[in-house]
Structure formats: C-alpha cells, structure tokens
Amino acid sequence: MVPPRAYSPTAFSAVTAERTSAQRPTGSPVLAERGCVLTRPRSGGRDDGSHFDPWLRLHERLGGRIVAPAPASMTIEAPVADWEEWTGVAMPDDGDYLIPGGLAPVEVRDGVGRHVEPNVWLVHEPMP
Secondary structure, three states: OOOHHHOOHHHHHHHHOOEEEEEOOOOHHHHHHOOOOOOOOOOOEOOOOOEOOHHHHHHHHOOEEEEEEEEEEEEEEEEHHHHHHHHOOOOOOOEEEOOOOOOOOEEEEOOEEEEEEEEEEEEEOOOO
8 A cells, every 4th residue: 555645635535434335236136036135135145154246245355344235226117118128028017027137126017117226335444
C-alpha cells in the first residue's frame, strides 16, 4: 500500500473507509430453479465453510462479510408481452414464472409481470 502521506486527505479517507455495497449473487439462479429463494443469505453452505455463491465467495476471500439481505433491491414491472420477449418464457396465465438468470420468479397478475430482484449487503473493512 502507498503510505498515507502520498494521498490527499480525501483520497486517503476513501481508501481507508469501510465499504458497503449491494451485490447480486451470480450463482443463485441455480437455487431459484430448484425452488429456493434468496431471503437469508449467509456464509457457509459448502463443505469448506465458504459461501455457495461464487461471487459472494470471492468477496469473502477478499475480506468482505455479508451483513444483511436486500430482498427487494430492484423491482421491474412490465406488460407480459415484454417479459415474454425479453426472456423467451411463455407466461400465458397469472402465476409465478422462473426466468433465465433470475434470482426470483416473475409474478404475473392481470397481464403485468413483476420481478423483485434480491441482493445482499456486503461490508469490506478499511485497508490496513
């Protein structure tokens, strides 16, 4: 690391400050396909104790820790015709539909699809 005196006060505080970010687990669509919804993300899940999701596992290896779920990080509502075009999934009736790469199903009601994407909040501690 560059010694602190090489940074301006603003740059140094940016480098040493705790970082919090919402992250989208990249491996979780596999769980959605199996009927599991990401509601209580946590560390562990693999035999070695690391996170099941490869993206979150990378953050763990870099010192990040999961502090909270973000169950409604992003919401997208659109007519069913748009969802069918975007995903290639037919959605002929009201109900829940799994979409490729989705972490949660698209809920179709009265011709409108609503997808609520969950994420997790991660914290990375300040650099030494």
